[in-house]
Amino acid sequence: MSASGKDGWDTMFAPQVNGFQKAILNNIDSVRALINPKSVAIMLEPIQGEAGVIPADTKFLKELRTLCDEQNLLLIVDEVQTGCGRTGTLFAYEQYGVEPDIMTLGKGLGGGVPISALLAKQSCSCFEYGDQGGTFCGTPLVTAVGVAVIRSLIADGFLEKSRLVSTQLANGLVAVSKEFNLGEVRGKGALLALELGSDAGPSIVTAAREKGLLLNAPRPNCLRFMPALNTTPDEVEEGLGLLRQILKELKS
DSSP: OOSOOSTTGGGSSSSOOOOOOOOOTTOHHHHHTTOOTTOOEEEEOSEETTTTSEEOOHHHHHHHHHHHHHHTOEEEEEOTTTTTTTTSSSSGGGGGTOOOSEEEEOGGGGTTSOOOEEEEOTTTOOOOTTOSOOTTSSOHHHHHHHHHHHHHHTSTTHHHHHHHHHHHHHHHHHHHHHHTTOOOEEEETTEEEEEOSSSOHHHHHHHHHHTTOOOEEEETTEEEEOOOTTOOHHHHHHHHHHHHHHHHHHHO
């Protein structure tokens, strides 16, 4: 919460952790301007989820990796939302040609069971095996779930099928955007956003929920789509049909 740049989140669940200065995504000069002798790391999401599904540019992420190497800083990627197959590859950073020093995971790693994980290279890990303990850390149940999820993700053909369905959804959203004169469709894999051109997001989310379609509006002016990775083509078509129906009703 302290690291997030979303309004209000940096005051939730006190006490906050100080020292998170905010740079501008895809602006390497804004990052350089914040580096000082006390800087230890650069942390970002490969695709900003709560900001409205805003992808980092490949050039920018590569510049960050170079900058971290030059300044002896750690590069940390938050893949709680983008990891575990969500963007079409096991981890989103793989699509950028860079490798982080530390990565955080959650959400999709548990397939609905609460779990999180922190992965670090040996060169910067401060833990010995078993150090990071706690009442709810690494229980047999959640560990077994995480293993099962990863095995499913790396099974032959799973991510390939997911990418095909994600492309179907993206193309469908582009068609919906043209039909209703909306904005851009952006994102990667099964993490997509549709710009609305207005603040109708919350009302669309409510109307969709009443029809059995779960959507999310991280910002009032856009919708976020994060279907299950085993969603079928028929389910995508059904969801797009419901979205069209909702937009027609709200427009009338």
